[in-house]
Each structure stands twice: as C-alpha cells, then as structure tokens.
Amino acid sequence: MAVAAYASLLSLTRMLESIQSPARLHQLRLDTKQIQCLQAKVKLLLDFLEVYGQRRSQEMEDLATQIADAAEEAEDAVDRHVVDQLRDGSQDESHREAAFSSFCQDIDKVIAKIESIIKELMMAKEEWADPQEQKPIASLPVGSSDVLSSIDKNSTVVGFDEHLVRVMDELTRDELDLQIFPIVGMGGIGKTTLARNIFEHPYIVNHFDMCKWLTISQENNVRKIVLDLLNDVKTEDDNKKTLAELGNLLHKKLFGRRYLIVMDDVWNTNVWDDLKLFLPKNKTGSRILVTTRLSNVVVSLSSNKSYMMDFLDEDKSWNLLCQETFSQESCPYPELENIGKDIAKGCKGLPLAIVVIGGLLGKSNMTRESWELVAKNLTSVANSEDDDYCLRILSLSYHNLPIHLKPCFLYMGVFREDYKITVSKLAKLWVAEGFLKPIRGKSLEQVAEAYLRDLIDRNLILVRTYGHGRNIETCGIHDLLRDVCLRENEKENFMRSPKVQRAYIGSGYDMCFACGRNPTSHKIDLNEVHVASQQTSLVSVSVCNTCRNMYPRLTRVRLVRVRVIVRTRGFSRESYEEILHPTNVRYLKVKSSADWEFAFPSTMALLWNLQVLTFGLKSGLPKAVLPPEIFDMPQLRHLIAPRKSVFLPDQTGSQGSVSMANLQTLFHITNFRCTEEIVQRMPNLKELKVSYYGGTGSMEWSYYCLYNLARLSKLESLFVGSNGLLSLENLRFPTSLKELRLYGCSIPWEKLKIVGSLLPNLKVLSLSKNTYKGREWNQVEGEFPRLKVLTIFDCQLVWWRAENVNFPNLESLVLSFMWKLEEMPSVIGDIPTLRSIHLESCNNSVVDSAMQILEEQQSYGNESLQLYVDEKQVCVS
Template identity: 95%
Template sequence: MFFPVSSRAINPTEIIISGSCFLSMAVAAYASLLSLTRILESIQSPARLHQLRLDTKQIQCLQAKVKLLLDFLGVYGQRRSQEMEDLARQIADAAEEAEDAVDPHVVDQLRDGSQDESHREAAFSSFCQDIDKVIAKIESITKELMMVKEEWADPQEQKPIALLPLGSSDALSSIDKNSTVVGFDEHLVRVMDELTRDEPDLQIFPIVGMGGIGKTTLARSIFEHPYIVNHFDMRRWLTISQENRVRKIVLDLLNDVKIEDDNKKTLAELGSLLYKKLFGRRYLIVMDDVWNTNVWDDLKLFLPKNENGSRILVTTRLSNVVVSLSSKKPYMMDFLDEDKSWNLLCQETFSQESCPYPELENIGKDIAKGCKGLPLAIVVLGGLLGKSNMTRESWELVAKNLTSVANLEDDDYCLRILSLSYHNLPIHLKPCFLYMGVFREDYRITVSKLAKLWVAEGFLKSIKGKSLEQAAEAYLRDLIDRNLILIRTYGHGRNIETCGIHDLLRDICLRENEKENFMRSPKVQRAYIGSGYDMCFACGRNPTSHKIDLNEVHVASQLTSLVSVSVCNTCRNMYPSLTRVRLVRVRVIVRRRGFSRESYEEILHPTNVRYLKVKSSADWEFAFPSTMALLWNLQVLTFGLKSGLPKAVLPPEIFDMPQLRHLIAPRKSVFLPDRTGSQGSVSMTNLQTLFHITNFRCTEEIIQRMPNLKELKVSYYGGTGSMEWSYYCLYNIARLRKLESLFVGSNGLLSLENLRFPTSLKELRLYGCSIRWEKLKIVGSLLPNLKVLTLSKNTYKGPEWNQVEGEFPRLKVLTIFDCHLVWWRAENVQFPNLESLVLSFMWKLEEMPSVIGDIPTLRSIHLESCNNSVVDSAMQILEEQQSYGNESLQLYVDEKQI
C-alpha cells in the first residue's frame, strides 16, 4: 500500500483519469527508487554487514528519504504537469547516482584486501561524501514537491476511479479465465462445420479481420474443441506473426520427434521428416497471425495432401494474403452488435452475462457501445471495470474518456481505448506491464522466468510477508485479471505455465515506454555481448557501430580490467559518456567458441548485474574465476550450454554470494565445490532454486546455509558401493523444511535407498534411483502435500508394486516412465485426488488396476508405447466409467484420444 505524503486523507488506491496521456519519467523514477531500495536493503543484510563498512545511520537516513519519495509518487505520480515531469526526472537521476556510489564501494571492500589502510579510509570517506550529496539532492527535491503538492490538493481537480486492492489469493493456479466465447457461438459452429466437411482434399480455410476482433480466440476455441480433437489424428498450433522462421516452424511441428543433431540438418532434411510424420494422418494445422505468404510457400512443400480431409486454418488481418493462400472464400469476422458487446462486457466485469447493479446498466451499455464492437477493447475495459468499486462516478469517467476518442480511425481508436487501462493501473503495476515490451511479438514467456526478471530489475514493490517472487506472481495475477496479460499455457494442477501479451497491447507498451522514458535507460535494458552478437551494450536491441573502451568511462578506475563493449548510435548520442553502464541489470553473454581466460573476466562487468545468463556452444569445460563474488548483487545465474557440454565449474566463492536466489543450469553440466568446513562462508538465505547440480554433497553444513531452498535438482554419476553413495549425504535433504520441488537423478549404478524427503514437498521426480517398490509406501505416507510424482528409468526396481490404502492423499499427477514393473496391485481406491495418470514405455506391465477407474477426480489417462494388455485394461476402465454416466474421463493412446 502507498501512503500519502500530505495530511489530507487520500485513498491509496485512487487512480486519476485526467487527459490523453500521463507524465513521462514518473514510472522510470518510481522503478529507480524501488531498485535503490533493494540495494540499500541488500548492503544492510546480516550476510553483508560483517563484510562491508557502512555509516549505518547515514544509509538509514537515505532509506527514509527514498521511502518518502516512493510514497509521493504512489499518490501523485500520475499527475500531468511540467512540475511533475521535472521532479520525476530529478528523482530518477538521484536514485541512479546513489546506486552508482554504492557499487564501487561494495566491490572495493570485497576485494582481496591488498589495499592499504589509508586507501581504504579515503575510499570510505569518498563514499560517505557521495551519499551525503545524494541525500542533499533528495532533500532539495522533497522541498520542491512539498511546494507543488499544495497546488494539487484541490479535491475537485482529482477525479479518481477507486480500484479494488490486490486479490487475497496468491496462487496463480486460482486464475481460470472464462473459456466461454461470448458472441462467438455462431462463428464457432460455422467454422467447425467447414473444417469437418466430407471433402478429402487438403484445404486452407482463412479467418480474416482487424486486430483485436477475436480471430485468435475463435481459432483457439476451435482448436481445443472436443469434436475437433476427436476428428483429427494430429493438431498443431503455429504462431507466424511478421517474422519468417520456417526452420523453427518445421521444428515446432516435429516437437515430439527425437532428432539427433537437429542443428546440423538442412531444412530439406527436416521437411522430409515432417512429411513422413504427417503422411497418412488427418491433420489440422493452425497458422495464426499470418502477414504474408512466404512461410506458407516454403512449408507447403513438406505437407502431404493425403486426401483424407486434412485442413490448414489461417488467421490474418490482410485480405490480400487470403487471395494468395486459398481460392476458398474467407470467413470474415464482424464487429459485435450492441447486445453482444454488452453481454461480453458483463461477462468480463461480473463473470455473468447481466449486470447485478441496476444503476450501472445504462452507463455500462454506453461504454460497451463506445467500444464499437471490438472484442479486445471490451475485454480490456471489462478488466478495468472489474477492478473498480462499482460506482456510477467511476464508470462515467470511463465513458467520458471513450467519447473523447470516438472519431479516431480504427487502429488509433483501439489503441486509445486500450491505453485507458494502462493509464488506470496503480503505479506499482506499470513497470511490470511496460516490461512486457522487451519481449518480441507473440513470445511465450514462462511465469517463473518473468518473475525472476522482474525481481532482478528491482522495480517490484514488496508485499509484507511475501517473497519478491510471490509478489511478482501476485502482480502478474492482477495484470491477468485486468486482461492486460494473456495466459498461454497451463501446467500441472492448472498452474499458469506461460503467458504473453496481445500484439496491440504490446504496441501500447512500446508507445508508453517512449512517453514514460522507462526503457530508454541502460539501467533497465538487457545487454547482449559475445562473438556473433554485435548488439548494443546499453539497449540490447540495435546493431552497433562503435566500440567504447570502458577506460573512457569515469567509473573505469574501479574495474579490475578493461573491456570493450559495443554501443549503437542511438545510445551513444543519448548517453555520450555511458556513466550508467554499471547499472545494467540483466545480461546475456554469448560465446560461440567458448571462453578464453580474458573472456572469463568479462563476466565480472558490470559488477552490479543481477541476472546473468552465460551461453556457450563450445565442447570444452570452463571454470568461473574466483573473483566471481565481486558480482555482489547477483540474484540469478543461469546457463545455456551445449547439450551435456561444456561442464561449468563454479568456484568456492559461490557460497559467498548471499543475494543469489536462483542458480539454473542444464542437466549434468554444473559442479559445485565442497565447502564443508571452510571459514568465512555466508548464509545463503535468499537461495530458492538450485538446478542441475552434479554430484552435490548435501552435508549438514551446506544444507543449513540454504534454509529457504524451494526447488532442488541434483544428479549423481559414479560407480557402485554404499560408502561412495553415503558420501553425498542425501538423507540431509529432509532438513530442507521449505523445499517444494525435488528432482534426484542417477545413472542407475547408485542406489538411493537412504534418500529422505521433507514433508513440505509438492513435486517429486526420481530418475534411475534403483529403490525397491515396497519403499514407495514410505514415500506415500510421509509426504501429505505431494501433488506431482514422476518415476523414471527404473527409479523403483522389482516386478511388483502392492499399493497400501492411504498413500498419496493429495497426489494429482502420477507419471511412470520406463520402469520394469510387471504387476501393479491395488484392492481399494488409491490416490483419492488423482487427476492425471501417465504411463510411458511400460513394456512389461501386464495391466492397470481396475480400481483406478473409481477415482472420482480422475480426468485423463495417457498411455505411450505400452503393452497391448495395458491398453486393453485402460479401455475396460473407460467403458465401465462411461456405462456409469462418467463422460469426463479421457483416454489417450499414443497421443490419440480414444
């Protein structure tokens, strides 16, 4: 919650509508202050206090003044005036100056101590002076804002829409956007009828309409409709957009085909594989958002005609594309009429097709009419109104703003309507929304990655009692509720797995980024550096034309070595000296030829980086330098390495990085040193994710340093012998009281009989662990919160599994892959909450227990490459359930629904 600076009572969730656009720099200033807040908290953490020399009172004074500015922007940051613009710019500059002062001070003190006492004293004195200057600047800004806010205190000048606070539920799995396509029923039936006509030739069916009219929504509803799922042997969804990536599209169509060295195969070779895969099968391919025929011209060569009713469904905005693609008459998407517009607005606002507030009905119909029948505009405004306090005054303000843009052309009109929802966002959500403009059009981003990026950028406002990642999920949920971010895919348990943004809303992000000056600073941009990627260090987007030696930059005296970076013309003109170069937060380093000794040092700049991804295509091992701990604020370290190679060896100093939250790597690629018994290591209380660590020793000392670990993936490879296995101390995993997800893998030569688990586990995946089946009942009885269980590659050995009643009371997803199980016995109903059962490559299994069908929550059974007798037993279960009237159970055999 933001607290007002003035004594006048102001609803902290008020949002002001006062014109066509809001002030530039306010969001950038707010984000800069939040970033500085995280920095000041970091250097005062217990793990850092024994390493750093600080004037604690001075830092706390700065914190208090920063909070005052945050409170001010939270209330007044959306004001539209020259005074506010000037203040916001000054605030952003002051916040970045403070970060500029902190970074070299921290790095100097984390060095090896070779500097003499006089140098350290002089450096500390200089740091204190720099902070004093920032404090003085903030005090001056505060005096100015206290003067101008008196001019804004007139209640008549502010016309707020009172918004509801953030929802009480935090789990993204609680979001289930209404799947009903209001007003589209007629479209749905007509298009499905066309696609399933008894006409054997391969046909292209185009859906045409302007952006936001609902083409993709209609196509997705058709694609997922049970009738279509049953009619076609194979379905694939392709998002085409304006970029032509034929090779990637072919690989997407082959995503379930194992291809060795696919990067070495030509497009023709991949196309041949695709042709063979599709031959003889009735397929449906949706090509969404087609802008030209280039992709189709290349792709059609690899699609067999089959003469069995296969179809290509195309969505496009361009009628001329349709003429080139197909002789078939296109299906034109019309605007919604007034009744359907009102029904859709009610559905998005109230989750029903009528208005429960009679006093809002007339003004609501005016708003729906003002959207001119454009579904996307209605949906987005419904998200805005659904967050309001349902007062006539608030709704009238929305209607008034719609009237002001009524005479614009279609595209501009739509963008202006969509902008209303952005303008009415609370300021703490605006950086999150604007950041979506970083991603390319139609990009699917995983929720976990997005949360990590938001946290790393430093612009998240904390929520009391929650981690920053949980705050990120709460803010994402809020943006989804407002229909500004789309759910792309769900994972297990209806958790949102990936999300994205409509291209028109992405246009809003880009436009508002320009106005707000949010993405024009190197502080927020990603930097791509590496051979083959000549991208600008500052903006991460534009091709470069200049090399700037960091020796020219005034902060170079604090760097351990000099590095040349590339800068584009735009950033060179905007930031002549690149004095904020060290404020880059998110960095990707690409080395196609591996890392040399010199390029290892490149990893260390800028030292204040928070999100670092290292990508390499080399075939040899590389080791990070011992000076890695100079990346003192690193929160996310992730690797993009060639499959299985190279292996990355991290230095012991990795345990001296208390800000690290996530360490993520491909399987079998990263080794951590054994730091048992060493002196000086700090507690890594922020560490939440540790993926994939090879031969990791889970000693009591190491586990105690990671008390808040939530996700752990470890793999073990070696010889046999209990003494060798006990060396890894896997039983200590049970000490991780907050662990929720665990993967343990082995090459099968090591037995994990002594493996122990904490009761907090929700997901457990075991691979090649060679445990006897009778031990599974211990797992089932001791893990009351387990929801996902995956057993792979003979994790459990022996031919027989006798289930005991009461095991796995909350399990929702069970996957058994390539295990030598022969007899699976269960007399009573097991897994009382199971929703999905997956059996893959279970060649020896004779049959499934018939009581599986009696599980009331079971929705799907997936069988892949299993014994015919297993398929027969599953068919019997399905038929029995259907005879009882249970139509919800679905059976899939080798991807085809039965």
C-alpha cells in the same frame, strides 16, 4: 516518468537493505546511520509517488525525473563502494579510509539532492488537490464507452451470436431474486457491443418493465446516476433533494417492477456499493448487467455468475472483417481473400482491432498491394488509425493500474510479439529488476506471482498454457497491448536503458546488444559509458540505430544496471574476466560453446548483487566446478547449472560464514553433499535437483549426508538422479515436499508406500528409469492422499494393482515407455478428479485398457476425462 522513478526507488531500497544484511556487514564498512537516513528519505519519496504518482502534469514529470536521477546516482555510488571494498580488501588502511570517505561524500550529495526534491514536492502538494480526487480515469481525454458508442450504433453481432443467446438466457431465467451478471474481458473484446445488442433486443425490451443504461467509467457521481435513473419522473425540485431522498424516490419507482440496469465499463464497485442501497429486493426477476475489464470486480460484486468473453476464432474474425469492410460476411474480391484472412488472423481475435482495420480497408482502393501494406504493419496501423482509436481504449487499462503494477506491465514490452513467457522465468526477471515491493510474509517470487495474477485478472496479460493443478505455466500479451507497452515506455521514459543486454563474443558477426537481432557496424565501448564503467565490462558491443533512438540516455546510463545475457562462442578463458565484470548485474545467463573445461573466474564474487545465475555448456565437456566464491554471494536466489557434471566446491573446514538465506533454487548439481554446513547456509531452499554417479558402498553414500535432506524444511520440489545404486535407506525427505522426481534409483515397489505415508503434502510424483525394482506393485489405501500428477517412465513394472482410494485427488496420469506393463488398473477411471491419461510408447494392451476405461467413463456420463496416446487425443465413438 513517475513509473521510472518509482521503479528506481524500489531498486535502490532493495540495494540499501542488501548491504545492511548480516552477510554483508561483516564484509563492508558503512556509516549505518547515514545509510538509514538515506533509506528514510527514499521511503518518503516512495510514499509520495504511491499517492501522487498518477497525477499527470509537467510539474509531476519534472519531479519524477529528478527522483529517478537521484536514485540511479545513489545506486552507482553504492555499487562502486561495495566493489572497491570487495576488490581492494588487501589495500593499505590509508587507501581504504580514503575510499570510505569518498563514498560518504557521494551519499551526502545524494541525500542533499533528495532533501531538495522533498522540499519541492511538499510545496507542490500544498497546491495540488486532495489526491483522492485525482482519479487517473478523469484525466484521460476520452472514455472507452464514449469511443465505442460510435460503432455501437451500427454494430452487428457477427461472432457474438452464441454470446448473445447465452447471456439473454441467463438474464431471463425464472429465478426471481435480484441478480448481478458481469461480462468480463479485455478492452476492445466487445463487452459494450454485446451489452448494447442485448439491451436493445426486442425480447429483452419486452421481458423487462424498465431498461436503463449507465456508463460508469468516467462518472462515479452516485447522485447523478440516481437522477439518470429517475429521468422520466424527475422534477425541478430534485436538484434540491438529498441523495437519501432521491434514493427513496428511486426505490418507489422500481418497487414491484422487473427492471434491467446495464452498468457499462465498471472499474470498481464504489458506485454499486452506494446504488444497491436504493434498489428494491422484491422478487420480480430484476437484473443488473455489468461490463468490466477486471475479474476482481466480479468477486467484489458478490456475483456467483459471470461471462468471460474470449477472442474470436479465425473464421469469426474473417466474417467480422468482411462485415466491416464490405458490409457482408464474405469477400467479393477473390484475389483479396487470402491476404484478407491473414489480416484477420493477425488481429489475434480482438474485435476492436478487426473493426478498426475493417474500416480502413473499406476505404482502400481494394488492391492487393494496399492490403499487403496493412498486413505488414498491422499493429501500428490499428493503433494509429482514426486518431489513435484503439490505443486510447486499450490505454485506459494501463492508466487505471496502481503504480506498483505499472513497471511489471511496461516490462512486457521487452518480449517479442507472440512470445510465450514462462511464468517462473518472468518472476525471476521481475525480482531481478528490483521493482517489486516486498509484502510481509511473502517471498519476492510470491509477490511476482501475485502481481502477475492481478494483471491477468485485469485482462492485460493472457494465460497461454496451464500446468498441473491449473497452475499458470506460460503467459503472453496481445500485440496491441504490447504496442501500448512500448508507447507508454516512451512516454514514461521507463526503459532509460535496455532491459536486456547481450554480448556476442567470437561469433564472427556483430549483433545489437540490446535487441539481439539487428546487425550493425556501429560500436560503443562500455568504457565510454558513465563513471561506473571502471567496474564494467571491457567488451566492445554493437548497437543498432533503432536501439540508439529508443534509448536516448544510452551513453549516460550504466548499460549493465540490471541483467545481462551473454552468448559466447569459441573465445579465450580471459574473455570471461571481461564479461563478468559488470558488477551490478542481477540476472546473468552465460552460454558457452568453448571447447575447454569451463570455470568461472574468482572475480565472480564482484557480482555482489547477483540474484540469478544460469549457464549452459557445450556437450561432452569434462566436469565444471563452481568457484569457492559462490558461497560469498548472499544475494543469490537461483543457481541453475546445465544438465552435466557441475560440482559445488568442497567447503570442508571452510572458515566462511556467509549465509545464503536467499537461495531458493539449486539445479543440476552432481554428487551434492547435504552437509550440516549446507543446511545452515541454505535454509530456505525450495527447489533442488541433484544427481549421483559413482560409488556403491554404504560408506560412500553416507559421505553425501542425504539424511540431512529432511532438514531442508522449506523444500517443495526435489529431483534425485542416480545410476541405479541409490536406495531408499540412503534418502530422507522433508514433509514440506510437494514435488518428488526420482530417476534411476533402486527402490522396491513395496517400499513406495513409505514415501507416500511420509509426504502428506505430495502433489507430483515422477518415477523414471527403473527407479523402482520389481515387477509387481500392489497399492494400499491412503498412500498418496493429495497426489495430483503421477508419472511413470521406463520402469520394469508388469502388474499394477490399485484401488481408486489410492489416489483420491489424482488429476493426471502419465505412462511412458512402459513396455512390460500388461494393463492399467480399471479402477483408475473411477477417480472422480481424474482429467487426463497420457500414454507414450506403451504396448497395445496398456492402450486397450486405457480405451476401456475411457469408454466406461463416457457411458457413465463422464465427459471430462481425456485420453492421449503418443500426444494425439483419442475419441471414442
């Protein structure tokens, strides 16, 4: 429950900050001192949870529940007050005064409740031990190494043969200096099993004068570890010696000897930092072998070598399953082989899951029916078998997370199994949820990326795909870890209400608004839900029995607290008025298949806390104009329109002065005018996609003020589309640009050097649909010093002459539908950083020249360059 409380407090903190922003203060009447008093008390609670939130006791659970309830009560009060003021600005003074007085009373009640909680926690702190002694690991029932030891005694190295050879080779190299070698991977991937097999291998035993095994996960007592290392020379007087004296004895014992020390299940470097002081540095070829789930431990160990363990492939998974089930690397029952391979595949390459399932299958009656039952319930079976064997091991990683990362991890349970999560979308969702703690000098999206990287380094989230520059593009989570998410969600009561709300209107069938999948006839009217329903949707939604059981507080917690996804089909304009009323929505996605012209209602401004707005339209519809109220939404961070005719409202002569300083993304706006007012209102735009259709005259292009693009000093990514009439003279770019994509512009190839010289930070350049005029491109040195990705699509280029110095950092070259291009410049292959060439629908001469480049590079020993033709990799024999 501490995690839910922590997330609720952070969400409330952001809400209180937003209503005190300059953009809101001129719209709202607040008792600023009262709000600041509430903020101070909320900060006290946050500080308390950051120190004591890992403590596991009933008293802590009760306090956390009270904190979460108080935070949600405060959010509801603020939301009602803000909406009342935005909606009832035209009401008489007496009405506004009564509403303000009621709001102040509500906040006073919350403050009183929080003060009472603070008194309780102060009393509790006096009884609790020093928080530094409250290690989350120590409160767990079993350590991972203790659990794994039961299989290590009989474990084989099925699937680990290559790992074994490589690591042993590293440990026994001729390098004489003391070296640390970490084995890294997620829980259950086989680090301890591999280390144990290495430790006990005869070659290792003979190579080292002394081998010692230390289990660190639950034992951070350096004195005890030193005594364990002194085990064979220990005397009764040793218990009376100081740590320094014991360390001196250890130093003498190890001096001149070649030793191997295995430190299994390391969560931090505290023990190593103390232990290394007693280890001799004499050049004997000694080694320290470390197993850890945390990639950042490798950095802290100052090791320049590490071994990352990957998941087993399908063949090795099947071999290991057979070994654990039948004690041989094949299946003696032909009728079970296909279903057995499906089970092995379903374990997703995690040895721990395979071992557990194999043990279960080995005790089964060996019928297809019993194996099919296991296959259908693989994750739950694996995590519940042998007294929650897998679950306890994997949960260690969760319990060792700092509290600020726990909400982000638990949130991963929202996504279905095997779902590829786009990193940019995940960051937006985490930000919208409100449980990211701001870091000075970083945007919340950057904080989200840092949190994601931390969870990846802890091997809790998996990288699915990389984009250019090795940036993480999509991520995911192993099925067993997702099950940990769901179980810990239930324990923590983190998902007090659904994180995704869906309303299917006019679709002809009912779907559950929470999971979006299970059909149901049970309906809940949002008017039944909590007092805040006065400002929530009037749409009746369906809830399946599974979700009713998952969210016991469903009828007491406002459904639309954070985000809503609405899918609409063939219903009236009036329905939008209903759908857009949930006022505390922060992430809104609307898909419309209606046949009429799309328009958001003016009540859109009541979504005062909206941060992400994305919507899609039915193809072939006429233009859609966003309402003027879009400029009265200072919290908006990302506005993503469909790739159709969507226009911003004309603000010429507008009296509004609301800053949209939070806006970072503005996608798919047609005939965007970059006026002085826009530059001032949106100073922090990072991503902009705009298209221009119509006019040809210079006077008309000046109307769009595209020279002001250069004043968007935070802009990093820009897409400009045109019908072939936009020239370079009409454009100005900010030097901050890292990505530039031009579509259908009309720029001579020789002018491209101007773009390169003016954009020193450019890393991605995409030229599409005759963006550049002419048949010949002669490059000059120094045009694109930092460019990593170059894409040319459907341009009329015939002759391309270049030198390798033109793109000194190019990593990827993409050519698509370049029918007239005669060949690629051969020197492209000499670029040392080039890793891939992608050709799609190009003529044969271009493909032949690319093949020659690949052959030449391979003859030089360059095996890193890859060539893809129509999405198929080309290999040269």
